[in-house]
Amino acid sequence: MTGDTIAQALQHACQAGLARIDAQLLMLHVLGRAPQDRAWLLAHDTDTLPALAAEKFATLCVHRQNGEPVAYLTGRKAFFGLDLAVDARVLDPRPDTETLVEWALALPGLPASARVIDLGTGSGAIALALKSQRPAWQLHAVDTSADALEVARANAQRLGLAVNFLHGNWLDPWGDAQQTHLDLIVSNPPYVASADPHLAALRHEPLQALASGPDGLDDIRTLVAQAPAHLAPGGWLLLEHGHDQADAVRQLLAQAGFTAVTSRQDLAGVDRCSGGQWRKL
Numbered sequence: 001m002t003g004d005t006i007a008q009a010l011q012h013a014c015q016a017g018l019a020r021i022d023a024q025l026l027m028l029h030v031l032g033r034a035p036q037d038r039a040w041l042l043a044h045d046t047d048t049l050p051a052l053a054a055e056k057f058a059t060l061c062v063h064r065q066n067g068e069p070v071a072y073l074t075g076r077k078a079f080f081g082l083d084l085a086v087d088a089r090v091l092d093p094r095p096d097t098e099t100l101v102e103w104a105l106a107l108p109g110l111p112a113s114a115r116v117i118d119l120g121t122g123s124g125a126i127a128l129a130l131k132s133q134r135p136a137w138q139l140h141a142v143d144t145s146a147d148a149l150e151v152a153r154a155n156a157q158r159l160g161l162a163v164n165f166l167h168g169n170w171l172d173p174w175g176d177a178q179q180t181h182l183d184l185i186v187s188n189p190p191y192v193a194s195a196d197p198h199l200a201a202l203r204h205e206p207l208q209a210l211a212s213g214p215d216g217l218d219d220i221r222t223l224v225a226q227a228p229a230h231l232a233p234g235g236w237l238l239l240e241h242g243h244d245q246a247d248a249v250r251q252l253l254a255q256a257g258f259t260a261v262t263s264r265q266d267l268a269g270v271d272r273c274s275g276g277q278w279r280k281l
Contacts, residue, residue: 007045009054013061022070023061029074030056036078068204080129084155089147090122091209096266097188100240100273101129103264104186107236111183112136115232119170119187119223120144122209124152124163126186131161139163142173145208170219171226181232188240189219216242217249224252231278238275246271 004012006027013023024038030053033040049057060073069092071077077086079093080101086092104116114137118127121141131139141163143149149165156163166173174182190212192199202210212219220239227237237258241249246263253261258276266272 004049004054005046006041006049009049009057010041010045013057016061016065018061018064022064025070025074026060026064027057029076030060035074035076067201072204077123077125079123079125080132082125082128082132082155082159084123084125084128085151085158086123087151088204089145089206090151091188091205093123093125096268096272097125097240098129099264099266100186100188100238101126101133103238103273103275104130104184104236105133107184109234110236113138114183115180116140116184116186117142117171117174117182119185120189120209120219121152121165122148122188124155124165126188127152127163128156128159128161130186131163132159140166140174142166142168142170144169145206148206148209170222171230174230179230181235182230183232183235185223185227185231185235185237187223187238189223191216191220191240191242191245215248217245217252220245220249221252224249224256224258228256228278233278234280235278236275237278238273240273243270243272246274249274250276 010023010027014020024041025035028035028037063073071086071092072088075085077084077093080098116130116137117140119142121127121143124141127139127141141152146167149167153165190210192210193216194211194213199211239249250261253276257279261276263271263274
């Protein structure tokens with residue numbers, strides 16, 4: 001790869017099996033360019049790749065071929081217009097999760113200073129995206145992993161977004177502190193079945209953020225059971241879930257007493273999030 005132009009190095013990476021977008025993001029990273037600078041690559045495709053950059057690019061390509069997420073290799077991931085720092089301590093934020101954020105922002109009737117909590121916050125992606133769009137909302141975020149909270153707090157500080165982070169399991173720390181009722185609970189919990197063969201391809205990401213019992217619904221059942229005691233009348237619970245779990249999650253919500261139960265589709269037209277409203281007074 002030494003002596004290659006940028007275009008040749010990218011071509012070799014793609015021929016070795018990398019997706020073009022992945023190769024481009026890794027190339028921009030080793031050249032010290034922003035991930036939005038893909039047009040720059042086209043304008044400089046005949047530039048010779050410096051030797052050190054070529055070496056770093058080759059190493060990162062090998063790691064990517066081994067299944068490591070691009071976000072871990074670059075240390076950055078764009079989410080809802082935010083530049084998040086991410087690493088192997090947290091789940092790599094997916095674009096489909098922006099569906100959950102968009103739904104939360106579109107909910108009718110929330111107070112101007114709504115009390116909102118993001119459960120299983122990981123990198124802080126959902127909580128920080130909501131806070132960036134609704135500065136007056138009182139945003140809280142919970143994670144059972146102290147390592148994940150360290151990543152999330154650092155992101156919040158760097159982005160200048162005020163979010164209150166709590167360490168604990170789902171709604172336990174909120175209840176332990178005898179906090180007031182919430183207007184909105186959002187969560188992208190683990191929802192992959194523990195024996196799902198697809199977990200092998202996700203081996204570089206934290207398993208506790210992915211797998212949730214034999215059918216993948218253990219944590220969602222816990223959240224649906226816990227939420228009513230912490231929601232204000234008319235408050236909402238919105239959950240991300242697997243591509244084939246919408247019917248089951250809607251049924252759990254309805255059985256627990258939620259109304260206006262419905263689902264939202266992701267970018268591929270798949271029911272990706274389901275939620276409902278707690279009983280109004």
